[in-house]
Amino acid sequence: MTAGTKGRLAGKRALITGGAGGIGCKVAEMMAREGASVALSDINGEGVEAAAAEIAAETGCNAIGLQHDVTDLEAWKQTVGAADEALGGLNVLVNNAGICIPGSVESLDIADWDLTMDVDLKSVFFGCRVSLPVLAKSAPGSIINISSIAGLIASYNFAAYNTAKAGVWMLTKSAALQATRQAYDVRVNSIHPAFINTTMVDNVVAGASREENVAKLARQVPMKKIGTPEDVGYACIYLASDESGFVTGSEIKLDGGISAM
Numbered sequence: 001m002t003a004g005t006k007g008r009l010a011g012k013r014a015l016i017t018g019g020a021g022g023i024g025c026k027v028a029e030m031m032a033r034e035g036a037s038v039a040l041s042d043i044n045g046e047g048v049e050a051a052a053a054e055i056a057a058e059t060g061c062n063a064i065g066l067q068h069d070v071t072d073l074e075a076w077k078q079t080v081g082a083a084d085e086a087l088g089g090l091n092v093l094v095n096n097a098g099i100c101i102p103g104s105v106e107s108l109d110i111a112d113w114d115l116t117m118d119v120d121l122k123s124v125f126f127g128c129r130v131s132l133p134v135l136a137k138s139a140p141g142s143i144i145n146i147s148s149i150a151g152l153i154a155s156y157n158f159a160a161y162n163t164a165k166a167g168v169w170m171l172t173k174s175a176a177l178q179a180t181r182q183a184y185d186v187r188v189n190s191i192h193p194a195f196i197n198t199t200m201v202d203n204v205v206a207g208a209s210r211e212e213n214v215a216k217l218a219r220q221v222p223m224k225k226i227g228t229p230e231d232v233g234y235a236c237i238y239l240a241s242d243e244s245g246f247v248t249g250s251e252i253k254l255d256g257g258i259s260a261m
């Protein structure tokens with residue numbers, strides 16, 4: 001299997017964290033269909049290997065799965081090194097792994113605050129730090145940080161998630177400026193989805209079924225629907241490709257109009 005020679009990401013090599021399921025797996029698959037070689041990483045080692053094998057079989061592109069805890073700096077060094085070596089260079093990092101634990105400033109467990117900061121924010125710091133020089137070596141490069149509309153708009157019951165995702169938004173800008181200062185030719189941007197139909201929506205609302213949860217969330221969106229992992233995939237393809245060559249330190253909102261209200 002080789003990197004694709006056709007498509008908007010022909011010849012690109014991408015590492016996507018949180019790739020065992022949900023948004024990360026779909027982003028990796030869509031990037032592979034656009035000609036990228038992909039490394040998927042996840043704390044769920046078996047799950048991510050299975051996801052990579054399926055993508056390789058379906059797209060004919062190079063796809064590998066790597067067990068990786070994004071809260072661990074040493075694991076980041078190993079994973080970025082392994083992806084760089086296996087794919088013959090690295091052009092794109094998608095910092096996608098994340099968790100969402102509800103709780104207000106008064107009710108949230110301290111341990112859940114710490115865990116959210118580690119998985120949702122510190123991980124992105126580690127990812128940017130470790131990958132920047134590696135991406136620079138194979139420039140042009142692109143780091144795509146999956147924040148959330150919750151990083152721009154707060155709700156009473158997501159104190160830690162709001163805070164971590166807002167941190168990702170600003171860290172993105174700081175990392176983007178650092179890359180320009182170093183003349184790395186690596187761009188850094190964030191994506192801010194509202195509700196996307198993955199298992200994560202079950203943490204956001206507690207309904208009897210996924211369908212009920214989705215319907216409840218859709219009523220809060222001006223477009224009266226929630227998003228799909230494909231919606232995030234298309235934004236990632238744009239930011240990963242050279243089409244977005246003048247875009248850095250910026251953000252894309254995928255929210256069906258929520259933030260326009």
Ligand SMILES: NC(=O)c1ccc[n+]([C@@H]2O[C@H](COP(=O)([O-])OP(=O)(O)OC[C@H]3O[C@@H](n4cnc5c(N)ncnc54)[C@H](O)[C@@H]3O)[C@@H](O)[C@H]2O)c1
Pocket residue numbers: 017018019020021022023024041042043044068069070071095096097098099100119146147148149192193194195196197198199200201
């Ligand atoms: N689904 C939504 O409504 C939504 C909306 C906005 C933003 N997001 C963001 O999109 C990203 C992906 O979310 P999703 O909906 O696909 O969720 P998901 O729960 O389906 O997938 C998250 C993945 O991250 C992995 N993961 C968790 N902790 C990890 C760790 N310590 N190290 C490595 N991997 C770890 C999980 O194993 C899982 O495969 C997250 O950052 C999330 O905050 C999701």
